[in-house]
Amino acid sequence: MNALALKAYDLRQDVLDIIVAGGGGHIGGDMSSMEIMLTLYHRMNVDPQQPKDPNRDRFVLSKGHCVETLYAVLADKGFLDIEEVKAQFSRFGSEYIGHPHNTLPGIEMNSGSLGHGLSVCVGMALAGRMDQRPYRVYTLMGDGELAEGSIWEALMAAGHYGLDNLCAVIDRNHLQISGNTEEVMGHHDLHARFAAFDWHVIDVADGNDVDQLEAAFQEAERTKGKPTILIANTVKGKGSPLMENKASWHHHLPNQAEYEQISRDLKARKAELAEALAKGGAAHE
Amino acid sequence: MNKIANRAVMCEVLKEAAAKDRDVVVLCSDSRGSASLTSFAEEYPAQFVEIGIAEQNLVSVAAGLASCGKKAFAVSPASFISTRSYEQCKVDCAYSNTNVKLVGISGGVSYGALGMTHHSAQDIAAMSAIPGMRVYLPSDRHQTRKLFEALLQDQQTAYIRLGRNPVEDVYEENCVPFEMNKATEIAQGSDVLIVACGEMVKPAKEAAELLAKQGVSAGVLDMYCIKPLDAEGLLKAAAGKKLVVSVEEHAPFGGLGSMVAQVISANDPKRVINLALPDAPVITGTSQEVFHHYGLDAEGIAKTVSQALEG
Numbered sequence: 001m002n003a004l005a006l007k008a009y010d011l012r013q014d015v016l017d018i019i020v021a022g023g024g025g026h027i028g029g030d031m032s033s034m035e036i037m038l039t040l041y042h043r044m045n046v047d048p049q050q051p052k053d054p055n056r057d058r059f060v061l062s063k064g065h066c067v068e069t070l071y072a073v074l075a076d077k078g079f080l081d082i083e084e085v086k087a088q089f090s091r092f093g094s095e096y097i098g099h100p101h102n103t104l105p106g107i108e109m110n111s112g113s114l115g116h117g118l119s120v121c122v123g124m125a126l127a128g129r130m131d132q133r134p135y136r137v138y139t140l141m142g143d144g145e146l147a148e149g150s151i152w153e154a155l156m157a158a159g160h161y162g163l164d165n166l167c168a169v170i171d172r173n174h175l176q177i178s179g180n181t182e183e184v185m186g187h188h189d190l191h192a193r194f195a196a197f198d199w200h201v202i203d204v205a206d207g208n209d210v211d212q213l214e215a216a217f218q219e220a221e222r223t224k225g226k227p228t229i230l231i232a233n234t235v236k237g238k239g240s241p242l243m244e245n246k247a248s249w250h251h252h253l254p255n256q257a258e259y260e261q262i263s264r265d266l267k268a269r270k271a272e273l274a275e276a277l278a279k280g281g282a283a284h285e
Numbered sequence: 286m287n288k289i290a291n292r293a294v295m296c297e298v299l300k301e302a303a304a305k306d307r308d309v310v311v312l313c314s315d316s317r318g319s320a321s322l323t324s325f326a327e328e329y330p331a332q333f334v335e336i337g338i339a340e341q342n343l344v345s346v347a348a349g350l351a352s353c354g355k356k357a358f359a360v361s362p363a364s365f366i367s368t369r370s371y372e373q374c375k376v377d378c379a380y381s382n383t384n385v386k387l388v389g390i391s392g393g394v395s396y397g398a399l400g401m402t403h404h405s406a407q408d409i410a411a412m413s414a415i416p417g418m419r420v421y422l423p424s425d426r427h428q429t430r431k432l433f434e435a436l437l438q439d440q441q442t443a444y445i446r447l448g449r450n451p452v453e454d455v456y457e458e459n460c461v462p463f464e465m466n467k468a469t470e471i472a473q474g475s476d477v478l479i480v481a482c483g484e485m486v487k488p489a490k491e492a493a494e495l496l497a498k499q500g501v502s503a504g505v506l507d508m509y510c511i512k513p514l515d516a517e518g519l520l521k522a523a524a525g526k527k528l529v530v531s532v533e534e535h536a537p538f539g540g541l542g543s544m545v546a547q548v549i550s551a552n553d554p555k556r557v558i559n560l561a562l563p564d565a566p567v568i569t570g571t572s573q574e575v576f577h578h579y580g581l582d583a584e585g586i587a588k589t590v591s592q593a594l595e596g
Contacts (some may be wrong), residue, residue, distance in 0.1 A: 028342040054354065102381055108352060113372055120377055123357075125347020126334060130310075131353070150373075153342035160337075242498045 003278045004042055005210045007076070008034045009270035011265060012239045014072040014082055020259055022090035026065040028249040032173040032234040033066050033140060033206070037073045039213040040138055040169075041262040048078040051105045058124045059136050060109050062117020063142035063171065065251075070107070071096065079106030079229075098113065115148025116139060118168055122158050125166040136221065140169045144176030147185045152197070158227040159198030166227040167220040168199075170209060173236035177250045190231055200228040207232025240265035287454050291429040291447045292390050293321040298433040299358060304328045308596035309437070310355045312336055314343045314461075320360040320390045330437035344370040344387065346378035349560075351384045356437065363446050364387025364396075371411055379417035380440040386436055387444045392422075393447035393484065393534035394567055394575045401566040405446065410539025412444040413512045419443040420512040425455040428509060431463035448484050450572060455486050455507065468515040470522055474504035477590050478523045481507045481532040482541050488576065490534050491583035492511055496590055503590060511541055518547045523549060529557045532586055534576075537561040558593055560586060 012034055017160045019025035033055035044057040060072050071089070075082035088094040095104060099112030109120050117139040141151065141155045158166055172189070178184050187193070200223045202216045213232065236250075237243030240262040243252070254262060303309040304324065312334045326333040336343040340361050342455070347359040359366065364460065366389050367374070378385040389408055396403035412420045415551050421436075421443060424428040429447065436443060455471065456462075462469050471486070472493045481489035486507045493503040493555025506522045523529050529549055531542040549557050560581055568578050576582045580589060 058353075095337075109348070109383075110376060116345050116373065116377055119345030119373070120349040120352070122342070123346040123351070124353050125349075126346065127350045127353035127355055130307075130355075150339075150341040150345070153339035154345070157336060157339070157342055158348065203485065235320050263385075 001214060002037060003111050003143070003211050005277065006270055006274055008104070008210070009239065009266050009273070011038065011069070011072040011076060014265050015068045015260070016254070016259065016262055016266070017086050018068045018071060018089050020254060021086045024090065024222060024251065024253050025068045026244070026251050027254070028175065028236040028243060028252070029066045029142060029171065029173070030069040031238045031243065032236045033063070033171045033177070034069050034238065035208045035210050035213055036140055036169055036171060036232055036234070037069050039210045039217065041073050043075050043214065043217055044138070045135065046077065048105060050228050051079070055133055055135050058108050058121070058137045060117040060120050061111055062139045063114065063145055064111030067098060070100060071172045074106045077106070078102065108280045114142070114145040115150040118151050118154035118158070121166055121168070122154050122163065125158070125163040128165050132144065135165070135269065137166045138169065140171060143170055143174065143181050143187065144184065146187060148171070155194065155197040155199065156185045162198070162225050163227045164224050164280050167217065167230070168227070169230045169232055171234055172231050173246045175233045175236045175245065177247065179247050195266050198226060200226045202228060204230050204232040207234035208238050239269055286451070287426060288451050289424050289426050290321065290449065291423060292449070293472045294426040294429045295388065295447060296321045296325050297428055298437070300325050300328060301520065302437050303332050305471060306356070307332060309574055310334065310350055310354050310357050312343055312347050312357060312359045314338055314340050314361045314365070316361050316390065319362060320388070320412040322360060334446065340365045340370045341373050344373035344385070345377045348373070348381060348383045352381070354382060358386045358388055360388040361391060362403065363392035363401050363408050367405055367411055367444065369410035373414065374418065374444070375415045379415045382417065383442060384440045385442045389444065389446045391449035392446035393448060394562070394572050397568050397571045397575070398531065398534065404567060405573055406536040406562050406567070408444070408446055409511055409533070409535050409541065413544070418512070420483055421445045422511060423447070423509050424486035424507050425452055427454065427456040427458060428463060428507070430572065431461055432509065433467045443549040446483060451485050452484050455490060466510045466513050467509065468514060468518040470504065470509040470518070470520070472503065472505040474502035474595065476502045476526065477528045477530060477533040478504045479504060479532060479586065480506045480508050480519065480541065480545050481592070482511055483534055484572070485532040485534055485581060486583065487592045488586055492586035494588065495583055495587040499591060501590065501594060508541060511544065512569045514544050514548065519545060519548055519592050522553070523553060527555065528590070529555060530560060530586065530590055530593070534561045535561055537564055549591060556593070560589060560590060
């Protein structure tokens with residue numbers, strides 16, 4: 001998992017490059033959700049050589065605006081060519097648009113309008129159960145996104161049907177475009193809210209820690225009779241003090257000086273992490 | 286008078302299909318009774334998904350099922366599935382290209398006195414505006430069967446509106462001319478063409494019979510396929526006519542009339558009259574009372590045609 005933790009910083013640089021090349025992107029959420037998507041794709045049963053394998057695990061990026069991180073992770077997994085993504089993102093006539101589109105390999109469903117992903121995943125999980133297929137279904141939602149009523153319809157249905165092949169993740173970075181989530185539309189005790197809908201709830205103390213995420217995904221897989229939801233406490237803009245915990249970086253396009261600063265910060269963070277991991281040693285292996 | 290509603294025929298066709306194909310799945314939003322699907326739920330419980338009163342979830346769950354190879358039929362009152370779930374229909378069905386058949390039951394003013402919350406007079410316009418969405422309004426139980434049999438064979442999303450009440454047959458049981466996405470010419474005439482869809486086809490046919498007694502020769506076209514509209518069939522049927530009259534159980538904008546006028550004006554300009562519900566909450570009453578009030582019954586249609594030809 002150490003290599004994965006370090007890779008997150010390399011892919012953050014890819015995300016930065018994609019956004020700057022394309023002239024815009026949702027950089028704050030991209031950075032907060034990096035370890036979540038990276039850990040997921042590390043463990044999911046998906047194969048770029050067999051993208052339509054009926055037994056593949058499914059992932060739907062409900063917070064579709066964080067597509068730049070999905071592109072970086074899919075490229076790392078072999079579904080996409082990262083250089084092509086950087087060259088084409090948001091260009092006239094490009095396939096690489098600012099939200100997931102399922103004409104691209106590895107992308108299951110189109111998203112972008114918030115509050116759809118969990119419902120779609122309920123359908124995928126029901127289909128898996130009907131056909132007795134072994135696959136698991138995952139979705140990633142933003143915490144601001146949770147104000148969408150359709151999500152609570154889906155939470156209700158997944159709990160009702162006890163869909164234990166379904167696992168949802170909340171990128172709990174506490175910020176949305178207008179500011180702090182608790183000021184915009186408070187979630188209060190999210191754990192209790194999800195539990196009340198008959199979900200197994202796991203609080204991931206550091207949602208930017210691949211080991212904690214992997215342990216939570218394993219617990220989800222072991223949990224029978226209920227769907228599982230991870231409340232992954234993340235840092236919006238993770239990777240550089242310039243953008244960390246700043247709502248203004250929700251969709252901020254870095255200028256040249258900011259780009260260079262963020263790149264330096266990402267390298268420094270990676271080096272710090274490598275050092276810490278080396279000291280931590282076997283615990284992370 | 287036929288006592289079998291189109292929705293009941295849908296259930297029969299879906300049960301026949303479910304018996305042969307376990308990928309046929311029906312979803313309801315506490316609407317199995319209204320949809321005449323109770324017997325489907327009882328006979329094929331493993332292929333039936335109850336979503337509860339949550340129409341947005343209904344449509345997206347159907348899309349998730351369809352993305353995994355299921356032939357998903359999401360069935361809910363037309364007023365709710367077409368507007369409350371509109372974004373889910375747009376994004377998860379049409380845009381994501383999933384094989385979800387969206388069935389709007391109790392369409393138009395079927396619910397009569399229940400008021401505008403339960404009427405779907407905007408569904409044709411709304412659904413037709415979505416790229417990739419097809420829109421069908423079958424006219425009677427026999428055509429409904431043919432349509433659902435055809436829809437079971439394709440892989441693309443579609444919206445189908447069915448009425449609540451049994452309607453008189455337009456076709457005879459053993460003689461139902463049907464070609465997917467081709468309008469059916471049910472009467473030929475030389476003076477005027479009446480184009481109708483859904484439950485308006487029967488009164489249109491009867492109007493042509495009334496007009497014949499007055500010496501007016503009216504052709505009638507059953508345009509059950511609103512989108513893709515059979516423009517070729519329409520132009521062929523309208524050729525040489527003085528007047529085209531469209532009849533629909535829908536608001537006056539963006540429905541069959543708008544599309545017929547578009548095709549006629551661009552290709553064979555002539556007078557087109559659109560008969561539709563008003564741009565207002567409709568008057569309280571049964572379907573038949575409402576149709577009569579707005580001139581959408583046989584007498585009303587015939588009167589409009591006569592007056593237009595005289596004028």
